[in-house]
Structures are given as structure tokens and as C-alpha cells.
Amino acid sequence: MQTLSYGDVKAAVERVADHVRPVAIAPAEPVHPRALLGAAGTEAPGGPDGPAAPGHELFLALEFLQHTGSFKARGARNFLRAHREAGTLPAAGVTIASGGNAGLACAWAAGQQGVRATVFLPETAPKVKVGRLRGYGADVRLVGSEYAEALAACEAFAAESGALASHAYDHPLIAAGAGTLLEEIHRRIPGLDTVVVSVGGGGLFAGVATAAREHGVRTVAVEPENCRALDAALAAGAPVDVTVDSVAADSLGARRVSAAALHAARQDDVRTLLVPDAEIVRVRRALWADHRLAVEHAAATALAGLTGGGYRPSPGEKVCVVLCGANTDPTDLV
Structure with missing residues (x-):
């Protein structure tokens, strides 16, 4: 297993400094599902008072305002800058398989860095992401119906062309770059107790959890x-x-989680939750109806961990939910 340390995150902070947008933090009212989800026309689980205890403080990390519309810019910058520093960026450029955001x-x-990017996506990738990729000048190749098929094609291309193979989440440089987000959140919210993130392949989670553990979060x-x-990895070991x-699934549809994410999830200061699609859809629509925030379903997944009653903050607890991306078609929000 490629290990991930807090030192890796600190090194990433230096590489991404002045090249990514500092995260915007928005205070929000404590989660009471009836208020948050009222726009959906249904009373949320837990009754009219909601599942969350009153008196906690809630913050939203608006990372969807980041370059390319998601937190992935942090890991990509760290990965390529580290290879530039090491002199290992080939003439054939870089290649990656992605559900969309990592490719962007x-x-x-x-x-x-002045190098070429060849990006492999599933044929099911949202058109908005494909269009934006081409706008960045990438060579876009659509393969298969799932991320795993795009990944296989990407690996074959890297072997044939000599391009540097990046990864959407399973690389310590990618995860460490994502972990720089927690460093910023921690500085911006004194006394932060808990950070909530959505998980697909686990790059964001592994990086954030590694940094959070250092700060007692x-x-x-x-x-x-x-x-x-x-x-599934926790159950199987x-x-x-x-x-x-x-x-x-367009953002969280990894078929296999990284070993670094599994390691992070086994620590005492981590809790894992599952939420149903119906809750994710309700939260995404409510974020638009109540706050005019148009985010991906992946971003809404993190907040659904609170609104569905899976995680109940304690009185006085300071909680920050990461809204990780907004590369979405907003037409279904109206």
C-alpha cells in the first residue's frame, strides 16, 4: 500500500499555494430536516424537530467554487507539480481515467504545466463535463459504461504512449492534495470538531482524514x-x-476504494455512513431551493449524512460539511 502521511499533506500545501482558490466557508443554520427539506414537499425522517440535536454549529465548505468546479484541482496540481519538480513529466503528457471531475x-x-492531457471517461459521463474537458484542450476519449472500463483503456494508452498515468483518487499525491482542503478549513473554523465528506474512491476522504487526525478533528x-x-471494504477487511x-455515480461511482481510504476509515476518529438516493436528491434540490446552491449529487451526499439522521451532532459541536463539486446539469433543479 502506498502510505499517506500528514507530511505529504504539508508538502502539498506548498505546491498548491497561490494556484488554487482558498475555500469559502459559509455559516449555516443547524440541520433540522423539516426546514432544510421543506422545499421537497415532505417531512424528513426524525419528525418535525429533525434528528440533529439543537445547539450545534454548522458550516458549509463551498469547495465547488474551486478551479474546474471541484476539489480535484488540488490533487491534480500537487501530482503534476511534484512530477515537474522531479523531472518526470514525459513529452507524451499525462493521462487519466475519470468520471469527469478528476479529468477536468x-x-x-x-x-x-504546459503538457498534454488525454482523458478517458465512461460514455455515461455528463455532457457538461465532457464539454468542459474539451474546453480545457484535453483529448477526450469515451469508453464503456463504468469508470473501471475507462480506467482499463487509460492504462493501456499509458503503456503504449509513455504518457504519465495519473489517477482519479488512488495515489498519495492526489490524496495529499485533497487533504490541503482540511488545512484551510481548520484555519478558518477555530475549534472545529467534525468534518463531513462524501466518498467515492476515497481520495478526498483519505487526504482530509489524514490531516483531520493531526488536528484532533x-x-x-x-x-x-x-x-x-x-x-464493502470495511466489511471484507x-x-x-x-x-x-x-x-x-458520475462522481462517487468507483468500483473499488483505495487502500489509503480503508486505512483511514479504520481509525478511531472516523465514522462511516450510508445514505439512500432519495435523501441525496432531496438535499440537492433543497440546497438550490433554500440557498441557490447548484451542486452535484456527490456534494449533496455529504450533507445527507446529517439530514437523514445518520450523524447527529452534539450540542455545541462545530461541524463543517464539504460541498465538493458543482459540475452538474442544473435543469432538473427548476
């Missing part, structure tokens, strides 16, 4: 019920392949 970030970071990892690679079938 890779293409953006490659442009910063609890991490809550939230997955869709039908994209549960981390949950090792990363295993799972089927993926969720409204959030």
Missing part, C-alpha cells in the same frame, strides 16, 4: 447506499469490487 482537474493542471465519511466501496448504481 487533470486537464486544467496540465495546462498550467473527527471525520464522517458518507456514501450512497448503492455506491458503497468503502463500506480489504478493498473489493462493488457494483455501482446511484444518482451520484
